[in-house]
Amino acid sequence: MNNISKYFPGVHALDGVTFKLEKKQVFAIVGENGAGKSTLIKILSGSYSNDHGQIKIDGKKIYIRNPMHAMQLGINTIYQETSLVPEITVAENIFLGRQPTKGGRIQWKKMYDGAQRIMKDLSIDLDPRTKTSNLSPAKHQLIEIAKAFSREAKIIIMDEPTAAITEEDTESLFNIIREIIKKGTAVIYISHRLKEIFQIADMVTVLRDGKTVETMKVSQTSESDIVKYMVGRDIGDIFGEKSYEATEDIMLEVRNLTRIGFFKDISFNLKKGEILGLSGLVGAGRSEIVRSIFGLDRLDSGEIYIEGQKVNIKNSTDGINKGLAFVSEDRRIESIIPGFTVRENLSILLLKQVLTGVGLISRRKESKLARKYVDDFSIKTPSIEQLVMNLSGGNQQKVALAKNLSTDPKILILDEPTKGIDVGAKKEIHTLIKELANSGIGIIMVSSELPEIIGMCHRVLVIREGRISKEFKKEELNESDIMHASVGNI
Secondary structure: OOEEEEEEOEEEEEEEEHHHOOOEEEEEEEEEOOOOHHHHHHOOOOOOOOOEEEEEOOEEEEOOOOOOHHHOOOOOEEEOOOOOOOOEEEHHHHHOOOOOOEEEEEEEHHHHHHHHHHHHHHHOOOOOOOOOOHOOHHHHHHHHHHHHHHHOOEHHHHEEEOOOHHHHHHHHHHHHHHHHOOOOOOOEEOOOOOOHHHHHOEEEEEEEEEEOOOOOOHOOOHHHHHHHHHHHOOOOOOOOOOOOOOOOOOEEEEEEEEOOOEEEEEEEEEEEOOOOEOOOOOOOHHHHHHHHHOOOOOOEEEEEEOOEEEEOOOHHHHHHHHOOOEOOOOOOHHHOOOOOEEHHHHHHHHHHHHEEEEEEEOHHHHHHHHHHHHHHHHOOOOOOOOOOOOOOOHHHHHHHHHHHOOOOEEEEEEEEEOOOOOOOHHHHHHHHHHHHHHHHHHHHHOOOOOOOOOOOEEEEEEOOOOEEEEEEEHHOOOOHHHHHHHHHHO
């Protein structure tokens, strides 16, 4: 790609981006949200056309007309949200739209044998007859790779492929990537997790504000250098300012919480000003525990006490009324309303405060309230009338935090608070979380990122198979022991 530019109304999304991808190479592209990564992927995959610049494959200048043309040229894209059909088999997904036929009938044996052969070549251990819905997100990624390989892909673009999978599954994915590059395929790898870049990539290009800032060999750079190129400055400690000491006042206590099939006999307390981490493998029950405490999911048994008083939380309205706030890991579904404006999102939990005397919403009151939260939380938006879906991931998360903190909670529950946001925005969120704790709010934080858990929390509970397997104090925290407790070796 040479001097690629793309314009949208009022936005120069890409400005002269250039890089060269070679066969048998893993080429990483990194940058903050809004840096231009998604636009670049969409141009390569045929969803967008470039306004300026040239794309060449095998030395020949090409113009990618649409996604089907991109696949014909050997470019396949695997997005974070896979495009698989859950109710059909692995083999059917691999050959979807290209099933072998004879006399108008699908040759099932030939299709299953073909899928098995492809997966054997890639060292993927899957039964091609398995229904896709019965498999994990990590296995879905592997099916997508097999699907791309079956099309004889020259280039496979992977967009945040590890966002929803465990560290163990990540290593399996990396092994498959190493297999496909041995066979001549090149991989473009997009990730916010910089540690992964050093595990799998050969080269890395950093984008900032739609421009190529630097391209370098991974072996000749460092994570701190990449971060500096991404944000244009040295951001220092990504976990923000030093932690503040929690008090001894207990804000929340839960006793023997059980939800059959998800978790059992969960007991712990949360102190005023404390950041309490919940760690563990994906599927261990962490999210289910905090959702049940807030009232989103039902409890089968157990007791919840807030400031020493037993409470009965049947739904999220009860949770809010008892002084709880919850920011979901799936912010676009449960924490914000993407099709609403910033103004509408920030005022939706406080409608009583913005009503006129006759019960209508006062635009003036609503706007004043929204501007206050935009300023208080440093939300970067052209206007409070901007649709939240058009903001970067980091600013969407700030809207989610501001919206839920508008109810003045005593206890804040955060489920994967920095999932899918860039390193610069992560520091802003981390700093904000610590400031909230310092103000006296008790915070429960679920995170799959061990450095985040260690860098942010006063205490950590490790959840394994729906139970608390280990509690760590701040001075005891290290990645090795947390991981061992997660898998059952402690």
